[in-house]
Amino acid sequence: MSNATSTILHIDASARKTDSVTRELTEILVKSLVDKDPAAKVVSRDVSQGLPFLDEEWVGANFTDPVDRSEDQRSKLALSDTLVGELKAADTIVIGTPIYNFSVPAALKAWIDQIARARETFKYTENGPVGLLEGKKAYVLVASGGTKVGSEIDFAATYLKHILGFVGIQDVTIVAADQLMMDPAKRDEALAQTLALAA
Ligand SMILES: Cc1cc2nc3c(=O)[nH]c(=O)nc-3n(C[C@H](O)[C@H](O)[C@H](O)COP(=O)(O)O)c2cc1C
Numbered sequence: 001m002s003n004a005t006s007t008i009l010h011i012d013a014s015a016r017k018t019d020s021v022t023r024e025l026t027e028i029l030v031k032s033l034v035d036k037d038p039a040a041k042v043v044s045r046d047v048s049q050g051l052p053f054l055d056e057e058w059v060g061a062n063f064t065d066p067v068d069r070s071e072d073q074r075s076k077l078a079l080s081d082t083l084v085g086e087l088k089a090a091d092t093i094v095i096g097t098p099i100y101n102f103s104v105p106a107a108l109k110a111w112i113d114q115i116a117r118a119r120e121t122f123k124y125t126e127n128g129p130v131g132l133l134e135g136k137k138a139y140v141l142v143a144s145g146g147t148k149v150g151s152e153i154d155f156a157a158t159y160l161k162h163i164l165g166f167v168g169i170q171d172v173t174i175v176a177a178d179q180l181m182m183d184p185a186k187r188d189e190a191l192a193q194t195l196a197l198a199a
Contacts, residue, residue, distance in 0.1 A: 008033055009090035010044045013097045013108040014143075017048075021177050021187055022096030025141040025194050029094050032198030043086055051110040052079065062117060080114040087115050092137050093169065095160065099144035099178075103155040112163055121167040131168025138164050138172045141194065143187075149176035173197065 010030045014020040034040050052058075058080070061073035069077070087093070097104050104112075115121055122129050142149050142157045149157045161172050175197070177190035 005039050005041050006037055006091040007041045007043060007089050008092045008094060009086055010042055011093065011095045011108075011111070012044075012046045013048055013095070013105045013111075015048055015098075015105065015107075020096075020098075021143040021180065021190070022098055022141055025143070025175065025177065025190060026094050026096035028191065029139055029141065029194050029197060032195060033092060033094075036198050043090065045083070045086060045111075047107045047111045048105070050107050051083075051114055053110060054113050066119075080117065083111065083114045084117055084120050087121065087167075088133065090136060092139070093164075094139045094141070096141045097143075097156060097160065099142060099147050099149075099154065099156045102147060102153055104160060116163065116167060129166065131166055131170075133168035136169045136171070138169050139197065140164075140172060140174045141177070141190070142174060143177040143190075144179060145181040146179055149174065149178040 008030060010026055012020075012023050012026055014022045016023070030042060034042060057073070057076050061069060061076045062080075064073055095108075097108055100106075103109070118124065121133055122131050124130075140157060140160050144154075144156075147154055147156075157174050157176065161174065164170075164172050175190050175193050177187050180186055
């Protein structure tokens with residue numbers, strides 16, 4: 001058995017700091033995972049306050065070979081490098097996301113744009129793109145008012161699962177606290193499911 005400390009990357013995206021179902025779920029799961037592995041290191045990244053959108057300079061810097069990047073280009077990518085570093089260092093990724101307008105919050109999409117980096121988290125091959133992250137486990141804890149997770153109008157959980165797979169994270173468990181406006185009991189069901197995940 002390896003003695004290496006495992007790292008959990010805890011990402012929240014809800015605009016709500018109070019009464020947030022997804023924050024409650026991620027907190028419970030992270031706590032359960034740490035209870036199971038007290039030596040685990042937790043890195044928290046709350047994206048809800050927003051991350052910069054990609055702009056022309058960012059794209060230009062990203063396309064430039066790392067050895068040829070100017071000082072300005074390196075600083076343009078500094079935040080993305082940090083976020084990519086957090087993802088690479090994580091063994092387990094716990095993402096809590098509401099469904100906003102049938103997709104993920106813009107703040108979480110901004111995080112995705114910062115971490116989906118050719119040569120860093122995926123690469124192009126003759127057979128198409130290949131994810132570069134290996135051996136990671138992700139949990140996606142999703143809440144919605146009316147949209148059924150996994151339905152054809154869910155562009156949040158399905159999308160997140162796709163993008164995680166795109167960067168090489170194939171082992172993704174989704175917990176749905178969905179359609180809460182129609183069935184508030186689903187919150188407790190999702191809490192129970194989340195607790196069971198780390199058991
Ligand atoms: C701006 C906004 C947009 C929303 N859009 C949707 C939606 O498209 N579909 C849906 O089922 N629920 C939608 N909801 C409801 C949230 O997904 C639901 O309240 C969820 O519990 C929010 O997550 P939280 O409890 O972690 O804040 C929206 C809520 C907000 C604030």
